[in-house]
Amino acid sequence: MSVNLQTPIDYLKGVGPNRADLLRKELGIHTYQDLINLFPNRYIDRTKYYKINQLQRNNADVQIIGKITGFKEVAQKRGKRLVGTFQDDTGTMELVWFRGQKWIKDSLKLNKTYVAFGKTNWFSGKFNMAHPELELQEDHEKNLRSAMQPVYPSTEKLNNKGVTNRVINKIMQQLFIETKGKFAETLSDNLRSELKLINKQSALFNVHFPKTQELLSRAQFRLKFEELFYIQLQLIIKNLIHKSKIKGFPFNHVGRHFNSFFKDHLPFELTNAQKRVLKEIRADLGSNAQMNRLLQGDVGSGKTIVAFMSILMALDNGFQACLMAPTEILSVQHYNGLLEWCNKLNISIKILTGSTKTSNRRLIHESLENGDLQILIGTHALLEDKVKFKNLGLSIIDEQHRFGVAQRSKLWHKNTSPPHVLVMTATPIPRTLAMSVYGDLDISIIDELPPGRKAIKTVHRYDKNRLNVFKFIRDEIDKGRQIYIVYPLIQENEKMDYKDLMDGYESIARDFPMPKYQTSIVHGKMKPADKEYEMQRFIKGETQIMVATTVIEVGVNVPNASVMIIESAERFGLSQLHQLRGRVGRGAEQSYCILMTSHKLSANSKTRLETMVKTNDGFEIAEVDLRLRGPGDIMGTQQSGVLNLKIADIIKDNDILQLARYHAKSILNIDPSLALPENQVFLKTYKQLGKYKNIWNYIS
Numbered sequence: 001m002s003v004n005l006q007t008p009i010d011y012l013k014g015v016g017p018n019r020a021d022l023l024r025k026e027l028g029i030h031t032y033q034d035l036i037n038l039f040p041n042r043y044i045d046r047t048k049y050y051k052i053n054q055l056q057r058n059n060a061d062v063q064i065i066g067k068i069t070g071f072k073e074v075a076q077k078r079g080k081r082l083v084g085t086f087q088d089d090t091g092t093m094e095l096v097w098f099r100g101q102k103w104i105k106d107s108l109k110l111n112k113t114y115v116a117f118g119k120t121n122w123f124s125g126k127f128n129m130a131h132p133e134l135e136l137q138e139d140h141e142k143n144l145r146s147a148m149q150p151v152y153p154s155t156e157k158l159n160n161k162g163v164t165n166r167v168i169n170k171i172m173q174q175l176f177i178e179t180k181g182k183f184a185e186t187l188s189d190n191l192r193s194e195l196k197l198i199n200k201q202s203a204l205f206n207v208h209f210p211k212t213q214e215l216l217s218r219a220q221f222r223l224k225f226e227e228l229f230y231i232q233l234q235l236i237i238k239n240l241i242h243k244s245k246i247k248g249f250p251f252n253h254v255g256r257h258f259n260s261f262f263k264d265h266l267p268f269e270l271t272n273a274q275k276r277v278l279k280e281i282r283a284d285l286g287s288n289a290q291m292n293r294l295l296q297g298d299v300g301s302g303k304t305i306v307a308f309m310s311i312l313m314a315l316d317n318g319f320q321a322c323l324m325a326p327t328e329i330l331s332v333q334h335y336n337g338l339l340e341w342c343n344k345l346n347i348s349i350k351i352l353t354g355s356t357k358t359s360n361r362r363l364i365h366e367s368l369e370n371g372d373l374q375i376l377i378g379t380h381a382l383l384e385d386k387v388k389f390k391n392l393g394l395s396i397i398d399e400q401h402r403f404g405v406a407q408r409s410k411l412w413h414k415n416t417s418p419p420h421v422l423v424m425t426a427t428p429i430p431r432t433l434a435m436s437v438y439g440d441l442d443i444s445i446i447d448e449l450p451p452g453r454k455a456i457k458t459v460h461r462y463d464k465n466r467l468n469v470f471k472f473i474r475d476e477i478d479k480g481r482q483i484y485i486v487y488p489l490i491q492e493n494e495k496m497d498y499k500d501l502m503d504g505y506e507s508i509a510r511d512f513p514m515p516k517y518q519t520s521i522v523h524g525k526m527k528p529a530d531k532e533y534e535m536q537r538f539i540k541g542e543t544q545i546m547v548a549t550t551v552i553e554v555g556v557n558v559p560n561a562s563v564m565i566i567e568s569a570e571r572f573g574l575s576q577l578h579q580l581r582g583r584v585g586r587g588a589e590q591s592y593c594i595l596m597t598s599h600k601l602s603a604n605s606k607t608r609l610e611t612m613v614k615t616n617d618g619f620e621i622a623e624v625d626l627r628l629r630g631p632g633d634i635m636g637t638q639q640s641g642v643l644n645l646k647i648a649d650i651i652k653d654n655d656i657l658q659l660a661r662y663h664a665k666s667i668l669n670i671d672p673s674l675a676l677p678e679n680q681v682f683l684k685t686y687k688q689l690g691k692y693k694n695i696w697n698y699i700s
């Protein structure tokens with residue numbers, strides 16, 4: 001029978017119906033192509049052997065040469081199992097099987113020399129190896145094609161079902177025989193020669209059967225590049241199609257409002273980064289395409305004024321604008337901030353949130369529809385169907401990850417034509433991830449803080465240092481500063497957490513008694529109006545201490561607050577800690593962040609706290625966060641292809657990603673429709689994109 005890459009895996013010699021089923025169910029391998037794209041995740045040296053007396057607890061990938069001298073069946077607490085005694089000239093150990101005992105006993109020969117391969121454990125004073133791979137020594141030597149044996153992902157769980165790493169290795173060899181190892185090239189000759197990439201055929205062969213380390217490295221490089229290149233190509237094309245298809249409202253002139261604000265009301269000199277980003281936004285708004293831009297800026301980098309000046313561009317061209325924030329507190333704060341500027345410019349602005357009174361709401365709806373209202377700020381209340389604009393030209397979304405893509409698109413559809421969209425996020429996304437997850441958005445980065453900011457000093461303190469911490473708070477309050485004390489509030493532990501918060505509040509009220517000290521408290525269970533009242537007291541400086549849960553996490557701006565105390569800091573994620581810390585250090589004073597912990601810390605918590613102490617740089621923190629949590633947990637990644645990466649690693653292969661993006665961009669710059677003969681190979685591959693979810697299904 002003639003086979004091709006789409007041939008079902010059942011047809012491959014040596015697979016058989018049972019294994020085919022396991023491969024399908026457990027590893028998602030349906031076709032020859034799926035199998036060839038099961039890339040090893042590491043390689044082990046199969047010429048290295050251990051003696052039994054050299055073993056250590058939990059050695060993975062150990063090979064031992066020895067003989068099975070006997071079997072016994074054991075049925076104890078840990079269940080029925082077959083135990084074989086395995087012996088070399090330095091000692092004995094046990095081989096253990098929990099399943100398939102009969103078959104194993106019948107097929108293994110006593111007193112023949114075997115190579116046992118697997119992971120060793122220490123149990124009841126002895127070493128053992130559960131479900132080892134066993135091969136007669138003579139076969140092992142015959143089969144040894146290369147010192148580097150690939151280890152395939154997730155085969156461990158299939159070991160005891162007869163799909164061992166060795167089996168995969170064998171069927172992979174068979175696959176190369178049946179397909180004659182011929183795989184179509186998917187990168188152009190030009191690109192390959194420019195980057196000195198080996199061809200597809202040799203890359204696939206060497207990744208599965210590496211002859212030398214050098215060939216393996218080149219094979220991996222080529223395949224990783226290819227994987228990342230096609231993701232980038234896909235994203236950039238999406239962006240290009242978007243730009244050419246979806247016309248934006250052209251904001252051609254910079255007019256009265258913008259100029260007046262710039263000349264007469266600008267409260268400070270813009271940083272160079274703010275100026276650059278404004279230029280980028282301006283270029284988008286002036287083009288014929290619809291803007292779809294992500295504005296990233298570390299906490300306190302000054303995104304608000306950029307947002308406001310972009311709004312002015314919309315107004316100057318006769319359009320309305322809206323700004324949506326994730327919480328009521330934040331919306332109010334944005335509103336108050338912008339109101340001051342709007343009053344100076346004689347611009348109408350309103351706020352709409354869940355707690356806006358019905359009568360007021362009706363007025364807002366009306367003035368939006370007849371165009372009297374120019375700017376609307378609010379929470380997701382803005383998304384309600386009743387909210388209709390006369391001519392919405394620009395939507396700004398603060399803190400995108402709290403809303404999600406679906407809501408973003410809802411704002412879009414508030415018009416017959418989509419407004420320009422600017423998404424702002426203060427949780428820096430590592431560049432690698434941003435390029436993959438938001439590769440279809442244009443990205444602007446404010447990578448400079450306003451001048452005069454002093455780096456926040458961060459320390460880690462234990463409960464036993466609390467008296468010193470309180471003394472420090474007192475000193476700071478005496479200097480006229482304000483203090484945040486934040487408690488964790490995690491849904492699963494809600495009751496306990498509220499108790500901690502309230503206990504904390506009472507103890508603060510005792511240690512910092514009225515009338516000398518005034519303390520505010522804000523948490524999610526309070527009515528919006530109460531929250532707002534307490535918040536305002538703190539903003540106005542009527543209270544010196546704010547005890548809160550993470551409701552204050554995003555965006556709250558009280559420049560006089562200079563100390564952030566985070567209780568049970570080990571329970572917060574890194575980006576959350578960074579966000580919280582960003583609430584201080586917003587004025588000219590030296591600010592501090594104190595991370596309090598009482599429990600013994602896990603290694604992961606320690607790294608988080610140490611990172612916070614070591615750096616204030618949000619991007620650096622985001623990289624560590626990505627390393628600790630993996631991309632799966634970081635918002636947005638679920639929707640992207642980054643989790644399906646089969647060979648590249650979003651963290652380790654940053655350089656290759658940059659290279660891939662650069663080349664995908666350069667090629668599309670010159671030939672956006674991939675029409676040139678040398679780009680046919682890209683076009684052909686790209687065209688199959690829509691059909692498959694997984695990039696490797698179409699690039700083989």
Ligand SMILES: Nc1ncnc2c1ncn2[C@@H]1O[C@H](COP(=O)(O)OP(=O)(O)OP(=O)(O)O)[C@@H](O)[C@H]1O
Pocket residue numbers: 268269270271274297298299300301302303304305425426450451554555556557559582586
């Ligand atoms: N160029 C500048 N020079 C001086 N101060 C500035 C400048 N830009 C912004 N600021 C001030 O810095 C503070 C932080 O700005 P803003 O609230 O816009 O930050 P942000 O980027 O929204 O941060 P976050 O995401 O943490 O809310 C504000 O008090 C603002 O007035």
